[in-house]
Amino acid sequence: MIIIMAGGKSSRMGREKPVLKIAGKEMLLWVYEQAEAVGEVLVALSRHTPRTRELCLREGIEFVDTPGRGYVKDVQWLLREFGPFISLSSDIPFVKSSDIYSLLKEFDGKVSLTGVLPLEVVPKDLTPYSYMGYAIVGINGVAKEGEKFFVFSNPLLALNVNTPRELELAKRVAEIIRVRGIR
Numbered sequence: 001m002i003i004i005m006a007g008g009k010s011s012r013m014g015r016e017k018p019v020l021k022i023a024g025k026e027m028l029l030w031v032y033e034q035a036e037a038v039g040e041v042l043v044a045l046s047r048h049t050p051r052t053r054e055l056c057l058r059e060g061i062e063f064v065d066t067p068g069r070g071y072v073k074d075v076q077w078l079l080r081e082f083g084p085f086i087s088l089s090s091d092i093p094f095v096k097s098s099d100i101y102s103l104l105k106e107f108d109g110k111v112s113l114t115g116v117l118p119l120e121v122v123p124k125d126l127t128p129y130s131y132m133g134y135a136i137v138g139i140n141g142v143a144k145e146g147e148k149f150f151v152f153s154n155p156l157l158a159l160n161v162n163t164p165r166e167l168e169l170a171k172r173v174a175e176i177i178r179v180r181g182i183r
Contacts, residue, residue, distance in 0.1 A: 002035045002100065003078055004028065005138075006090035007046030007066050012162045018052040018090040020167060023174035026055055027161060030093035037097040038104060043090075044078060052090075079142055084109035089138025093170055094156035094177075103141055103150055113141035113150040115157070122158040125169060 006018040006028055013020070018028035028043070035041045043061055045053050046068025056063045064081075066074040075087060086104055088095060107113055116134035134149060137157040141150070161170050 001082060002039055002041045002086045002088060002104075003064075003082070004031055004035060004041065004043045004088045004090050005071065005074070006043050006052050006063075007049050007068055007074060008071060009048045013164065013167070016049055016051050017161060018049060019055055020161070022093050022161075022167070022170050023178055027093050027170075028052060028055060028090045029059070031088055031090055031095055032059075032061060034095050034097045035088055035100055038100045042082075044074060046074065075142055079144065084141070084143040087138075087140045087142050089160065091161040092138040092157060092159070093161060094154070094159055094173065095139060096154060099139060099152055099154050099157065102152070103139060106150060107141035107143075109141075110143055111141075111146040111148055112143045113148055115139040115152055116149045117152055117155065117158055121153070121155045123155055 010017045019026050022030060032041060043056055043063040044066050045063050046066050048068050066077055078085065086100065086107065103113060103115060115137040117137055119133055119135055122135045135158050137152060138160055156173065159166065159170055159173065161167050
């Protein structure tokens, strides 16, 4: 199962992120469409995302309500409720179905896989959360035991839209993708 995490407070953005539009389409839909091409998808919401709930209802997207006590606690709750799953952040609009599929192929449901990018492939305009020479990206295999890194090659996974500046950057990238017919 693939679960899109869309229940956060969006405190750095100042407004509910999953419903913000990039190139005329809500950010959640950018992620959802790629995930749906790979397998069964569920969107994790909370009391913090009422507009995202409305979007899911309007689009016929299946969702679940989490306790909304923070990302880690919600992921732990989802793991208890559903077992191992692929987790996608709703704010990584340039994830590709091939990214999700490559992680899914390696995920055995026993050991967690943390999605990363080598820092040298991260575009210079971005300052992602980094650890041990890697940028942590918003796509993971969530399991109960251990943790290994899973290295992606798509540099746009580093564009995690958390701030108004990153939203503007995502809009520019989306325009380039649209013009060049990429995706």
